[in-house]
Amino acid sequence: MPLSEADTREKFVIPKLKEYGWTEENIIREYKIKSDRFYVKGEDYEIIKSPNKFADIVLKVNNIIVGVVEVKREDIPADKGLPQAIDYAKRLDVPIAYTTNGKEIIIYDRRIPKTERVDNFLSPKELYQIYKEWKGLEDKNLSPLEYPYYNDPTKKLRSYQETAIKRVIEAMLKGQKRILLTMATGTGKTFTSFQIVWKLIKSGFISRVLFLTDRIFLRDQAYEAYEPFKGARFKIESGKFNKNRQIYFSTYQTLYTDNFYKQIPEDFFDLIIIDECHRSRYGRWGEIVEHFKDAYHLGMTATPRREDNIDVYEYFGEPVFEYSLAQAIEDGYLVPYKIYKILTNIDIEGLDISQAEEIIYDDEINPENLKDFYLPSEFERTISLPDRTRKMCEKLLNIMNKTDKKAKTIIFCVDTEHAEIVKNTINQLTNNENFAVKIVHEDKNDLEIFRDSESNYPIVATTVDLLSTGVDIPDVKNIVFMRPISSRVLFKQIIGRGSRLANNKGFFRIIDFTNATRLIDEWDIPKPPKLKVEEIPEEPYNKIIKGYVIDKDTKEPIFDARVKIKIGRFEKETYTNKYGYFELKELPSNPLLNIIISKDGYVPLRRKVAPNEENYFFELKPIKKKPKKITVRGIVVEIAEEIEVEVNGTNVSYAEYKRYVKENIVKEIHTLEDLKDVWINDKKRKEFLDKLKEKCIDIDLIRDLEDMDEVDGFDIMAHLVFDVPLLTRNDRVNYFINKHLYKIDKYGRDIRDIVLSMLEKYKRGGIDNLSPKVLLTQDMKRKGALNKLKAKVKNIPQFINEIKSNIYELEIYNHT
Structure with missing residues (x-):
């Protein structure tokens, strides 16, 4: 019987490594690369076991990871482990990866790159030299890299954090003064920075550090995170300064007050850490770091390069390490999200002020300045709409009641006044004055109570932007947008409030009333997990599933809906009758069968159901729901659009x-x-x-x-x-008229008019109207279209096909 992977490792691979100088101190078994992943299933989630969670062997020299070994069972060819080994090498940022089954050894050299079979492993000395040369560090003092990490018994260093730390210190060793670290919110930037500082200070590479933030509570969080430095820490407050410390923590505002930073010698700090540096350096941290221009400047941000943080990337350059929200979700270190996109009619159309029966304004407002029409971007800035706010709050509470009534929720509002209105509205609707709290100032009491996972209330916090960055509240499950967002950077910061891991939390909701989720891009979207589910139909085939399919809104039966039962390779389908009824017999005896119901104009439904003699009732959701209207004070506010896309039983x-x-x-x-x-x-x-x-x-x-x-x-x-330009049917018709209509003219005016009529039908209804059947419509019959074409055209289907081919001519893209 062949040896298992673990036995192969211990009986063959480890002894072989030791032959070439590797000791137990150098060999790390089952080094964790990633965690199990969370997967959203409707309003629940499951934890999916991640493949390739652990690197079989990681090779360390002087506390630096320099190589990785993937081990396969002795009866599996060694090259089967090559993709894993290469992936680990890239993640751990090492030049050499091996894959072996104990009998053969294959080396992958990232420097060239090349793969070859070898007889032996490189020795620690050889591999360390390769690593130094590859990194351009052969003539550098590597003591900061070699110094051990702080061993925190409550928080283990993750693989990507270790790679980030190496990259930052390596850049400093090579003389790079401005360094950028980009890691998604919740992936441990502060802990990573602490380990960087620990190695730099303890190795003697630097002496003093300034940690800069723009919030007092962020300064205090960082101070606590650096607790192992104990008395070497100092918080700069109200002009107080102690020159006999090593790690200093301050806000920009404190240092700007009375130009206090100018009272500190320019060469006092060796390293400046700028937390949340995505906020523009102009008017924030720029003047401070320029004062300490000879120090290393380490910027930390949770957002990639985007149009609204370009100046930050121009200052620091490209990040030495980047870890996206999508990657963190895929690796199981953050939870995924589910989106509810809800737009009211006035958020889509704007507000015609003539709709209002009551307009309230004070003496400071000149009535002549009132506009006839307001855009959504002006809502709650220049005009307050209590009807809209109440409708949004009702919808939010409805979602919470259906999902998790006690889910911690942060609502982002337009301004302080709006945050107060939203808070009061929620408290009125819940008949609980403690249900929601407004947090717009650094009031530690309100913030700490909201952060307390043991506290029953408040459940909802309304804010403007105080809670958009840095603050760590892992229990938050709902992020709500009631303010317009145009900045991708701010958007990523805000949704980061919900992505942190917590007990009994497998995902968070983004409840979007202002179309903020349009700002989602590739940084935020994880690849779908590979779900391996092998289903086998079970005998006997004597089960039945029957029932009705109805419209979720009207409760009317849906005729001709397609109903399919599928389990493994077994499939059986039918269609509903005029009463919405269907019946499928002779089905497998599996406890649960997959049912897929689809109908044009409805969101497809997919579920697992148990065969039985009772009727099921399935509701299909129309793609566009008929809005339910509510009129308050003369302004009609309605939920006009609510987007929830279901794919294979999962809302995405x-x-x-x-x-x-x-x-x-x-x-x-x-x-x-x-x-x-x-x-x-x-x-x-x-x-x-x-x-x-x-x-x-x-x-x-x-x-x-x-x-x-x-x-x-x-x-x-x-x-x-x-990714070609988006064209309308009208664009295509105009192109056809300009480029091809002359070909039709040879048939005469009657045929030209018939073709132009067909093109008008195409503009309204699409390609189905470019068919011989369209000649049988009433208006075409009145034109005598069919007889006229027969008289002039030998092959009508071919004639129409040529029109279609010309309309969809690809050369059109050369003219757009």
Whole structure:
């Protein structure tokens, strides 16, 4: 019987390493690379066991990771471990990775890169020399890198943190003065900075450090995080300064007061750490660090380079290490999110002030300055809308009541006055004056009570931006946007409040009333986990599932809905009758079967159900719900749009859904030419769209959510998958008229008029109106279209197909 992976490691690999000088002190077994991952399932979650969580062997020399070894069982070829070994080497930032089954050894050298079979392992001395040369450190004093980490019994250093620490110190050793560290909120930037400072101070490389923040509570959090330095720490407050310490903590504001920072000698600090440095250096930390210009400047941020923090990246340059929200979610170190996108009618359309029956303003406002129309960006800034606020609060409480009534919730408001109104509205609706609290100032009492996981109230905190950065409240499960956001940097900071790990928390909700989630990008979107579920249909095939499919809003039966039962390779389907009823017999005896219900105009539903003799009732959600209106003080406020996309039984964010759509389309369509070929062929198009619907992909859903009524399905997919310009049907018709209509003119004016009528129908209804069937419509019959075409055109289907081909001509992209 072949040896297990662990036995192979201990009986063959470890002894072989020791032959070449590696000791137990150098060898780290099962070094953790990542954790188990959280996966959202409806309003619940499951924990998915992550593959390749541990590197079998990590090789250390002088407390520095320099290599990694992937071990396979003795009966598995060694090269099967190569992808894992390479991944570990990249994550741990080492030049050499091995994969072995105890009999053969394969080395991967990242310096070249190349892979080859070898007989032996490199010795510690050889591998350490390779590492130093690869990093450009062969002539440097490596004592800061070699000094041991602080061993915190309550907090173990994670693999990516160790890589970040190495990168920062290596940059300093090579003389880089400005260094940037970019790590998503909740991934431990402060702890990472502490370990960096620990190694630098204890090795004697530097003597004094200044840790800068822009909030008192962030300064205090950092001070506590550096507790192992004990009496070497000092908080700079109100002009007080003690020159006999090593680690100093201050806010920008304290140092700016009376230009206090100028009273400190320019060469006093060796290292300045700028926390949350994504906030522009102009008017914040810029003058302070320039005063201490000879020190190393370490900037820490949770946001990648974006249009609203360019000056920060211009100052520091590219980050020496980056760890995104998406990567942290994939690695199991942060929880994923679920999006509720909810827009009122006036947030979509703006507010016509003539709708209001009552307008209240004080003597300071000139009535002549009142506008007839207000944009959503002006709501709660220049005009207060209590109706809208109340509707939003009602919807939020409705979501909380259905999901988790006690979930800690932070609401981001426009200003202090708005935060007060939202707080009061929630407390009125819950009939509990302690349910919500406003936190807009650094009132430690309110903040500490809200942070206390043992406290029953308050459950909701309203704020403006005080809680947008830095503050650590792991129990937060709902992040609510009631203020418009235009900054991607601020958006990432805000959602970071909900992503931290906590007990009994597997995801957090983003409840978006202001379309803030449009700012989600690749930094925030994790790749979907690989779920391995092998389902086998069980005999006997004598079970039944039956029931009704109804509209979730109207409760009316849905006719002709497709109902499919699937388990493993077994599939059986039927369609509902006019009463919405269906019945599927002779089904497998599995305790649970997968049911998939779909119908044009509805969000597909997928669930696991138990076969039984009772009728099921399934509700399908219309893609566009009919808004429920409420009129207060003469202003109509309604929930006009609520987006929740369901894919394979899981509610996903719209950004995730679009990526899912793209990934599945490219499995079927590889080029624009392929897409055109399928799209202009009626049979191929129908088969292709049916395949997409089976995968819960509905192009009409994207059209509705993106407000693209005038865009053809071809162009939605072409833009999403191939990144070509987004064209409307009108664009295509104009192109056809300019480029190809002259070809039609040879048939005479009557045929030209018929073609132009078909093009008008295409603009309104899409490619289905470019079909011989359209000639049988009433208006075409009145024109005598079919007879006129027969008289002039030999092959009508071919004639129409040529029109379709010209409309979807790819050369159009050369003219946009």
